[in-house]
Amino acid sequence: MTVTYTSRVADARLGTFSQLLLRWKGSIYKLLYREFLIFIALYSSISGIYRLILNEPQRSQFEKLALYCDNYLELIPVSFVLGFYVTLVVSRWWGQYESVPWPDRLMCLVSSNVHGTDEYGRILRRTLMRYANLSGVLILRSISTAAFKRFPTSEHLVRAGLMTLDEHSKFENLSSPHNKFWIPCVWFANLAVKARNEGRIRDNVDLHLILNELNSLRTQCGKLYGYDWISVPLVYTQVVTVAVYSFFLACLIGRQFLNPEKGYPGHELDLYVPVFTLLQFFFYAGWLKL
Numbered sequence: 001m002t003v004t005y006t007s008r009v010a011d012a013r014l015g016t017f018s019q020l021l022l023r024w025k026g027s028i029y030k031l032l033y034r035e036f037l038i039f040i041a042l043y044s045s046i047s048g049i050y051r052l053i054l055n056e057p058q059r060s061q062f063e064k065l066a067l068y069c070d071n072y073l074e075l076i077p078v079s080f081v082l083g084f085y086v087t088l089v090v091s092r093w094w095g096q097y098e099s100v101p102w103p104d105r106l107m108c109l110v111s112s113n114v115h116g117t118d119e120y121g122r123i124l125r126r127t128l129m130r131y132a133n134l135s136g137v138l139i140l141r142s143i144s145t146a147a148f149k150r151f152p153t154s155e156h157l158v159r160a161g162l163m164t165l166d167e168h169s170k171f172e173n174l175s176s177p178h179n180k181f182w183i184p185c186v187w188f189a190n191l192a193v194k195a196r197n198e199g200r201i202r203d204n205v206d207l208h209l210i211l212n213e214l215n216s217l218r219t220q221c222g223k224l225y226g227y228d229w230i231s232v233p234l235v236y237t238q239v240v241t242v243a244v245y246s247f248f249l250a251c252l253i254g255r256q257f258l259n260p261e262k263g264y265p266g267h268e269l270d271l272y273v274p275v276f277t278l279l280q281f282f283f284y285a286g287w288l289k290l
Helices: 017-020 026-053 058-074 078-098 104-114 119-143 145-150 156-159 164-172 185-197 204-229 234-254 275-289
Strands: none
Touching: 017 275, 026 104, 026 234, 026 275, 058 145, 058 234, 078 156, 078 234, 078 275, 104 204, 119 145, 119 204, 145 204, 156 164, 164 185, 234 275
């Protein structure tokens, strides 16, 4: 979920951006606190077993295993794999936003080029825009849980005034395994041509402008449908997830603080708390959650 925070950083006063670190809604803390607590609990348990339960021979074997895990930990290409994955996910996310079908331009063209001050002219303009909005609602209810809760069945579209009973009957009689968001676009085009023949649209240039904008709206709906239909390849998602989780599973052992008296390289201090490993968890796991 995208959380708006630009109003909080509208100026450059001291501490403005630092205040964002304390926000809970939409923050990395809310996103990761469960996994973070599990990681800390597992790390602390292994550390406690190493320090308090294992005897000396067992500690020596554990230390060899920890050094082995630490030496080969960087062979897991977490940054490389995550970088490409997040780039793909963010580009899809922004592409979906840019594909949202906004009917505003079409509405302006309809209101300015479909003439008539009588009741029929008013109903004609409203019907054209109702078809355009219906097409957008049909595609949104197939990709958005919020839209689907509002319109769980096509009967709800009739109750909301987006579709008449006669249109609903025609819509249901056309069998298709795919989303039928294009049907209102066909109705729109037929009605626009009828309006041109009746003189409500005065020339073919105006009709061409309206139909071109309708095609743009239909293209946006098709892009959204494509984004929902064709996901990121499952294999790619699995590779990234396995890479991140295997990296931190190895960190549970490889990043343990070993006995400084034994002189292992990189283990001169026993800090108990793996600060930089926890930071890595925030960065990599938060990256994966995108």
